[in-house]
Amino acid sequence: MGRRIWIPLLEKSFWIAWIQPRLIDYLEKIKLSLVLQTLSGGKAHNALFPVHRLLLYLIVGWILGCERLFHFRRWQKDSLLQRFLGERCPHYSLLYKELDRLGKTNPNVRRELRQVNLEVIRPCLSSKLILDLDSTVETVYGNQD
Numbered sequence: 001m002g003r004r005i006w007i008p009l010l011e012k013s014f015w016i017a018w019i020q021p022r023l024i025d026y027l028e029k030i031k032l033s034l035v036l037q038t039l040s041g042g043k044a045h046n047a048l049f050p051v052h053r054l055l056l057y058l059i060v061g062w063i064l065g066c067e068r069l070f071h072f073r074r075w076q077k078d079s080l081l082q083r084f085l086g087e088r089c090p091h092y093s094l095l096y097k098e099l100d101r102l103g104k105t106n107p108n109v110r111r112e113l114r115q116v117n118l119e120v121i122r123p124c125l126s127s128k129l130i131l132d133l134d135s136t137v138e139t140v141y142g143n144q145d
Contacts, residue, residue: 024084030124039112049090069095
């Protein structure tokens with residue numbers, strides 16, 4: 001029996017460098033920012049960090065591997081992400097406060113985001129592509145193809 005050698009095909013930093021510009025192009029193409037602006041959030045759209053920009057930042061960060069809110073400090077100074085969000089990215093500690101405020105002022109935000117997923121994002125995705133934003137593992141028994 002031969003020895004098994006595991007060689008990672010892509011390092012995480014290479015994957016992130018490859019996916020980031022394509023992800024931002026895709027989000028601009030489907031105009032997710034405009035759709036998120038229609039969500040009720042209790043903040044003015046001309047605020048320094050309006051709700052739609054914070055949600056975009058969270059979505060992009062989670063896709064790029066931020067599993068915890070403090071991981072967003074890596075992206076705070078990223079020039080491509082700053083251009084996409086407009087001028088600058090919020091400090092990661094502000095994300096805690098904003099998510100708490102959003103949950104209190106808009107209890108319907110989860111339902112609204114689910115509608116955005118169903119109406120905007122899902123039709124744009126390939127039926128063979130799975131985008132796992134919450135890292136939930138589901139065990140499947142039986143026929144696994």
